[in-house]
Amino acid sequence: MSTDPTIWPEGVARHVLGTTDSTMAEAARLAPQLAGPAWILAHEQTAAHGRRGRAWRMPAGNFAATLLFKPGVPPATAALYSFVAALALDEALSRVAGPAARLSIKWPNDVLLNGGKVAGILLESVTTGQRVSHLAVGIGVNLVEAPGADAVEPGALRPVSLLGETGIRVTPEEFLTPLAAAFARHAGNLEREGFAPVREAWLARAARLGEKVVARTGHEVHEGIFETIDATGAMILRTAGGPLPIAAADVFF
Numbered sequence: 001m002s003t004d005p006t007i008w009p010e011g012v013a014r015h016v017l018g019t020t021d022s023t024m025a026e027a028a029r030l031a032p033q034l035a036g037p038a039w040i041l042a043h044e045q046t047a048a049h050g051r052r053g054r055a056w057r058m059p060a061g062n063f064a065a066t067l068l069f070k071p072g073v074p075p076a077t078a079a080l081y082s083f084v085a086a087l088a089l090d091e092a093l094s095r096v097a098g099p100a101a102r103l104s105i106k107w108p109n110d111v112l113l114n115g116g117k118v119a120g121i122l123l124e125s126v127t128t129g130q131r132v133s134h135l136a137v138g139i140g141v142n143l144v145e146a147p148g149a150d151a152v153e154p155g156a157l158r159p160v161s162l163l164g165e166t167g168i169r170v171t172p173e174e175f176l177t178p179l180a181a182a183f184a185r186h187a188g189n190l191e192r193e194g195f196a197p198v199r200e201a202w203l204a205r206a207a208r209l210g211e212k213v214v215a216r217t218g219h220e221v222h223e224g225i226f227e228t229i230d231a232t233g234a235m236i237l238r239t240a241g242g243p244l245p246i247a248a249a250d251v252f253f
């Protein structure tokens with residue numbers, strides 16, 4: 001991996017916006033003139049989206065930001081930053097909510113609070129030749145309000161908010177500070193030591209490890225025991241037919 005010590009400088013740039021279409025779209029517009037990593041935070045998004053092109057509802061007061069940077073690594077390595085982001089989110093939420101908060105990470109990168117989804121992560125990248133020239137890590141956190149259950153697909157986990165579950169209120173700007181620090185630290189670990197320490201830390205926070213889950217890929221449904229994640233971040237399911245690596249899927253408990 002890249003070991004460029006300057007990729008995560010002390011003070012990563014921050015752009016704070018009022019209303020925008022989506023911080024992912026803002027990141028795409030900023031990319032051509034990007035010098036170092038930059039966080040783009042918006043107080044309101046009119047066209048936010050989540051994984052698989054789903055709409056992402058963002059009630060006022062919730063957190064919406066995209067971290068844009070230039071990893072300069074192959075796409076498979078860039079994908080590992082989603083585990084970095086999940087760890088950073090889990091850590092930042094635990095910092096603001098206190099150690100009693102029941103937080104965990106649902107593969108690959110949803111953060112759960114008391115068993116409901118409190119935060120989601122979306123990676124978008126631009127690849128030039130064999131390398132990812134720009135990576136946008138979009139993060140949405142229900143700080144003060146969870147969208148209604150009608151906003152999610154049948155069978156998906158109920159959305160929850162930090163305020164609703166813990167009574168703790170933090171502003172998006174306040175939340176960005178521990179999140180950015182945790183992201184920089186875990187990203188530094190990934191870049192210096194490879195995926196092993198991030199994988200280990202991620203597994204220690206994983207929801208339903210060793211339990212039965214259902215993984216729905218575009219066209220197939222697999223049921224099995226969630227055994228581990230491999231060196232590429234794929235979920236390893238123990239199925240009746242043996243261990244099955246799943247690179248991308250929606251997972252149901």
Ligand SMILES: O=C(O)CCCC[C@@H]1SC[C@@H]2NC(=O)N[C@@H]21
Pocket residue numbers: 022023024045047048049050051052054056063064065066110119120121122138139140141
């Ligand atoms: O769970 C998911 O599907 C991922 C949700 C990601 C939402 C965030 S909010 C900030 C950024 N801007 C967007 O339009 N999407 C991401």
